[in-house]
Amino acid sequence: MSEAVLVLDMTRDSIAPEARAVEKRRAILPRVAAYLARARGKGMPVVFVCSARRRTDKWFLKHWELANEIWTPGQEPIPELFQPGQDTVVHKRRYSGFLQSDLELTLRELGVDALQLIGWSTSLVVATTTVDAWQLGFPTTVVSDLTVAHAWGGHSVEENQQSSLDFIAAMAKSRIATSDELMR
Amino acid sequence: MSEAVLVLDMTRDSIAPEARAVEKRRAILPRVAAYLARARGKGMPVVFVCSARRRTDKWFLKHWELANEIWTPGQEPIPELFQPGQDTVVHKRRYSGFLQSDLELTLRELGVDALQLIGWSTSLVVATTTVDAWQLGFPTTVVSDLTVAHAWGGHSVEENQQSSLDFIAAMAKSRIATSDELMR
Amino acid sequence: MSEAVLVLDMTRDSIAPEARAVEKRRAILPRVAAYLARARGKGMPVVFVCSARRRTDKWFLKHWELANEIWTPGQEPIPELFQPGQDTVVHKRRYSGFLQSDLELTLRELGVDALQLIGWSTSLVVATTTVDAWQLGFPTTVVSDLTVAHAWGGHSVEENQQSSLDFIAAMAKSRIATSDELMR
Amino acid sequence: MSEAVLVLDMTRDSIAPEARAVEKRRAILPRVAAYLARARGKGMPVVFVCSARRRTDKWFLKHWELANEIWTPGQEPIPELFQPGQDTVVHKRRYSGFLQSDLELTLRELGVDALQLIGWSTSLVVATTTVDAWQLGFPTTVVSDLTVAHAWGGHSVEENQQSSLDFIAAMAKSRIATSDELMR
Numbered sequence: 001m002s003e004a005v006l007v008l009d010m011t012r013d014s015i016a017p018e019a020r021a022v023e024k025r026r027a028i029l030p031r032v033a034a035y036l037a038r039a040r041g042k043g044m045p046v047v048f049v050c051s052a053r054r055r056t057d058k059w060f061l062k063h064w065e066l067a068n069e070i071w072t073p074g075q076e077p078i079p080e081l082f083q084p085g086q087d088t089v090v091h092k093r094r095y096s097g098f099l100q101s102d103l104e105l106t107l108r109e110l111g112v113d114a115l116q117l118i119g120w121s122t123s124l125v126v127a128t129t130t131v132d133a134w135q136l137g138f139p140t141t142v143v144s145d146l147t148v149a150h151a152w153g154g155h156s157v158e159e160n161q162q163s164s165l166d167f168i169a170a171m172a173k174s175r176i177a178t179s180d181e182l183m184r
Numbered sequence: 185m186s187e188a189v190l191v192l193d194m195t196r197d198s199i200a201p202e203a204r205a206v207e208k209r210r211a212i213l214p215r216v217a218a219y220l221a222r223a224r225g226k227g228m229p230v231v232f233v234c235s236a237r238r239r240t241d242k243w244f245l246k247h248w249e250l251a252n253e254i255w256t257p258g259q260e261p262i263p264e265l266f267q268p269g270q271d272t273v274v275h276k277r278r279y280s281g282f283l284q285s286d287l288e289l290t291l292r293e294l295g296v297d298a299l300q301l302i303g304w305s306t307s308l309v310v311a312t313t314t315v316d317a318w319q320l321g322f323p324t325t326v327v328s329d330l331t332v333a334h335a336w337g338g339h340s341v342e343e344n345q346q347s348s349l350d351f352i353a354a355m356a357k358s359r360i361a362t363s364d365e366l367m368r
Numbered sequence: 369m370s371e372a373v374l375v376l377d378m379t380r381d382s383i384a385p386e387a388r389a390v391e392k393r394r395a396i397l398p399r400v401a402a403y404l405a406r407a408r409g410k411g412m413p414v415v416f417v418c419s420a421r422r423r424t425d426k427w428f429l430k431h432w433e434l435a436n437e438i439w440t441p442g443q444e445p446i447p448e449l450f451q452p453g454q455d456t457v458v459h460k461r462r463y464s465g466f467l468q469s470d471l472e473l474t475l476r477e478l479g480v481d482a483l484q485l486i487g488w489s490t491s492l493v494v495a496t497t498t499v500d501a502w503q504l505g506f507p508t509t510v511v512s513d514l515t516v517a518h519a520w521g522g523h524s525v526e527e528n529q530q531s532s533l534d535f536i537a538a539m540a541k542s543r544i545a546t547s548d549e550l551m552r
Numbered sequence: 553m554s555e556a557v558l559v560l561d562m563t564r565d566s567i568a569p570e571a572r573a574v575e576k577r578r579a580i581l582p583r584v585a586a587y588l589a590r591a592r593g594k595g596m597p598v599v600f601v602c603s604a605r606r607r608t609d610k611w612f613l614k615h616w617e618l619a620n621e622i623w624t625p626g627q628e629p630i631p632e633l634f635q636p637g638q639d640t641v642v643h644k645r646r647y648s649g650f651l652q653s654d655l656e657l658t659l660r661e662l663g664v665d666a667l668q669l670i671g672w673s674t675s676l677v678v679a680t681t682t683v684d685a686w687q688l689g690f691p692t693t694v695v696s697d698l699t700v701a702h703a704w705g706g707h708s709v710e711e712n713q714q715s716s717l718d719f720i721a722a723m724a725k726s727r728i729a730t731s732d733e734l735m736r
Contacts, residue, residue: 240456242477243477255457284471285468289462
């Protein structure tokens, strides 16, 4: 099995002061950097899947604010996590990394057949990307301490983190593991 | 706006004795029949989206039992709900009705630009299809009393029904409405 | 490398009296049956990719006649070529077998990573399916004497057969081979 | 009907000295600029669809040279044709502009339901994108004097230009028109 890491929506805009759950996001960055260094050391491809919104997308902007605008620095990978010239960047337009993007093509040409996923938000981008990965035949591991949920539905970030991981385990049949377990 | 009804996984196999939440599923069938008759009366297309599993699909069968096998009567629409010669049938292979199926093409050729969704399971097929509909630009209404969840993650059917509707409202930006409201 | 055979649009309707190039199509059926028997004998999956048109598809019907209507016997595999219970059937809605169908999913779950293609029309369904296969990373072999073109653009069936095979070789990077070569 | 212009593979690399049919390509640039100015003046969205190859794509590079590498200036729109801040850029990975890209999503969110296509190569990117547009329900017009073929199969650029336009007219049901006719 040849595993890659998908880094979901860890963009500059996603850790801007006004971003969701921003303190929790920032708090795990050093840990993420260590985990990615380890993954690269083992030869695992690291694929940053970055939202790339279009200002012309009235449907999207009816429901969400404009962040991660395509072709702007704000939607690029967080510099301290990114290894230019080595890591791969894929643009996505909606929640799931697989929807109308070249993610599947890119993974197949890299010879990847299993995924570890980190990033945010657990309830949305991680959940939909992981479910799509399952639907397309990729076994997945979600790194619980390197994913962060957001507050919605009257629930706290912590509550949503737990219920989203439960959903992912049940529906995407993912292994849920900590970075400690995976870096051992 | 031209609305269609998506009837999700309301197949013969899905109300077989061994099916999930089968009593709750069977209990709403008369109500579903009335709602569909009303929709047809208003000229709304009714599209049955039916799972059609392949016996050769080792990945799927590693995680789920074989039901709704393609080309068998078990995966056909529940006869008391279905209007042959008028309703449309689309096959799907995984959870979401849109994944590697002709659902989007079929909706666009019918001139449909909005969806009402009923069926099961709310946590899985309804949730993923509704999120994909949103990602593709279709506004959606989920009919709360004509959808049924299943038990998973240590939660009851009722608990999962509520949390799934909350998830759908937050992520797919769906209107959640009762059949009473929609049939008024 | 694990190869499968794609049998393109070899349906009952496609050899009806009014079908395109019907005499040439019928003439090769015994040879096709022998080739498929040999392929099955070598353990190759045989996948019939059958057009399945919808009567509601105004766009399609503006440009083409209604044949191969979905859920009718006319769009089923030609019986003398088909091995029920062993061969796989995939529905397609337009020209390419990969467009909004479950063909790619089905090939991947069968462990297939290369394709031999036969069927009709060489200029249309064979050409678009082969190009899509290439785009998705599948090496292809087109069996020249088991494909048949149709007359269009003022050219004969034979002229279009040759120019279509040239196009396929140049664009889909296919190997063009005879059934004799492949059955040796 | 709301029409957009698709500008196919008119990138910096595509007019580099070593590019295919480069003199013919360069010769039409002033005419293209005039046509695009006119289109913008009529309020038509202009969408540059640019190949964006990945160095890691062994399958692609087995058959084609590396040009239009993703995230490099070489794969950006030709500056004299491009209106930054107004025109849209979409990346594609293979031949067809629609394959695993966000082109369809982008067109739908722009409210586009018909296409005019220009660019190169007529035999490959124009042909496959136009056929996919037809398959997805978009009527198309191919601007004959603003598309350029390449030499392949022992045929000259001019021969391939003519036979490709014939193929597109027959299969994608495109209107073939000159820029003069469209700018009148």
